[in-house]
Amino acid sequence: MNICENTCKRCCTKCNTHLASVAAKLALSGAEINLLQRPKRVFTFTIPLRRDSGEIVFLNGYRVQYNDALGPTKGGIRFHQHVDLDEVNTLSFLMALKCSLAGLPFGGSKGGVEIDPYTLSQAELERLSRGYIREVHNFIGPDVDIPAPDVNTDEQIMAWMVDEYSKIKGRFTPAIITGKPLELGGSAGRVVATALGGCFILQELIKIKNLNPGNLRVAVQGFGNVGANMARILDEWGYKIVALSDQNKGFYNPQGLDVKKILHTQTKKGFLPDEFEGVEVITNQQLLTLDCDILVPAAVCCQINKENAGQIKASIVLEMANDPVLPEADVVLFSRNVDVVPDILANSGGVIVSYFEWLQNSSNDYWTEDKVFRKLAEKITKAFERVWEKSQQENCSLRLASHILAVQRILAAEKLRGNL
Ligand code: NAD
Numbered sequence: 001m002n003i004c005e006n007t008c009k010r011c012c013t014k015c016n017t018h019l020a021s022v023a024a025k026l027a028l029s030g031a032e033i034n035l036l037q038r039p040k041r042v043f044t045f046t047i048p049l050r051r052d053s054g055e056i057v058f059l060n061g062y063r064v065q066y067n068d069a070l071g072p073t074k075g076g077i078r079f080h081q082h083v084d085l086d087e088v089n090t091l092s093f094l095m096a097l098k099c100s101l102a103g104l105p106f107g108g109s110k111g112g113v114e115i116d117p118y119t120l121s122q123a124e125l126e127r128l129s130r131g132y133i134r135e136v137h138n139f140i141g142p143d144v145d146i147p148a149p150d151v152n153t154d155e156q157i158m159a160w161m162v163d164e165y166s167k168i169k170g171r172f173t174p175a176i177i178t179g180k181p182l183e184l185g186g187s188a189g190r191v192v193a194t195a196l197g198g199c200f201i202l203q204e205l206i207k208i209k210n211l212n213p214g215n216l217r218v219a220v221q222g223f224g225n226v227g228a229n230m231a232r233i234l235d236e237w238g239y240k241i242v243a244l245s246d247q248n249k250g251f252y253n254p255q256g257l258d259v260k261k262i263l264h265t266q267t268k269k270g271f272l273p274d275e276f277e278g279v280e281v282i283t284n285q286q287l288l289t290l291d292c293d294i295l296v297p298a299a300v301c302c303q304i305n306k307e308n309a310g311q312i313k314a315s316i317v318l319e320m321a322n323d324p325v326l327p328e329a330d331v332v333l334f335s336r337n338v339d340v341v342p343d344i345l346a347n348s349g350g351v352i353v354s355y356f357e358w359l360q361n362s363s364n365d366y367w368t369e370d371k372v373f374r375k376l377a378e379k380i381t382k383a384f385e386r387v388w389e390k391s392q393q394e395n396c397s398l399r400l401a402s403h404i405l406a407v408q409r410i411l412a413a414e415k416l417r418g419n420l
Helices: 014-026 030-037 085-101 122-136 155-169 190-208 225-236 259-265 284-288 327-335 349-363 369-394 398-417
Strands: 041-050 056-067 073-080 107-114 145-149 217-221 240-245 250-252 280-282 294-297 316-318 339-341
Touching: 014 030, 014 085, 014 398, 030 398, 041 085, 041 122, 056 073, 056 085, 056 122, 073 085, 073 155, 073 349, 085 107, 085 349, 085 398, 107 122, 107 145, 122 155, 145 155, 145 349, 190 225, 190 316, 190 339, 190 349, 190 369, 217 225, 217 284, 225 240, 225 259, 240 259, 240 284, 250 284, 327 339, 339 398, 349 369, 369 398
Parallel strands: 073 107, 073 145, 217 240, 217 294, 294 316, 316 339
Antiparallel strands: 041 056, 056 107, 240 250, 250 280
């Protein structure tokens, strides 16, 4: 198995490490481990893409439906030059765990195409998106496998994909894909769902710890969809945002940053303004070890490792990015009583609202943003409560507790189906 959000391939053994910990804790049988280690269905295919020049190139495409014991599989499609089957396979396993932990009626899947989409024109990108659907349309469906956006795929790509699927099937089928634009059946609130979900979890955690947002200093790594929205919401809720960063630099002010003004001055999505008055410019590495109470890695994987784990000063690390903390760092943080809220819980707001989108498409009944946020709060808070309780019962990290709960739900469904 291989996993890496940033495709740097540094954390390829991470999933096996997690699975081994759960297997040991739950004393899983050989058959149970075997079942969890194997994807249910793997599709590899070739997508012919006609370039604008008239030349045809052949691209490697993948779709892995890892586990469908709990329902139709759910997972994004990424376009990236380093995508390979190993990576798609592992990401699909993580989606199975994430959907299970959130209590959704979904299994897990993932898809990808090995291509740098920044080398394509808009017309080529559209042909590629439609080409992907032509290869998989017989193996996906609203009750079978439901794709969504992932790295380098967005609302527009989902719009082309839902259109292609609907044309092939001869009827508009919005529930085939989530992350669509509102006009094509997307859900209100989807854009901020991941960040808001993380904020709801943080509120629950600080309630348990008897902490007050007004006294809490937060450092957020990443200023894209998740990081910027997270900083904005937490600032509005009274937390003190002391540091922010994009891929080039960070801003720090121990008295608190003017987040609203920074967002207002931002010229390019995902990037901080070139300069800003009254801040100290820091590096991403400095941000991680700043004197603060809450650290929110919301950029890329593999940021906290055994070299810097001992220097983290925050007592709460909220993993909004996928895989920002490496397993060896996890051990150090747990021994230092740092609460690490794992990615499969912290950033599950996105897939929860994707589920709401699928529900709305299936019933043709569209919800207000207020209703979406209320139901998100309810679902993600319950998931957090279950994890917290399990971690207390087992005296283990929130990550191990999350993996135990996710695996147990999948195995229970497999047993009931007679597969174990
Ligand atoms: P994004 O592309 O909108 O933003 C990424 C941010 O990270 C940008 O500010 C970028 O400048 C910064 N960045 C890039 N490389 C960096 C580096 N090496 N060091 C520090 N900063 C760097 O992405 P996003 O949608 O905000 O997603 C962020 C993370 O959250 C990813 O790991 C993603 O997989 C995860 N996630 C996102 C969603 C979602 O709904 N958007 C859902 C689940 C998980």
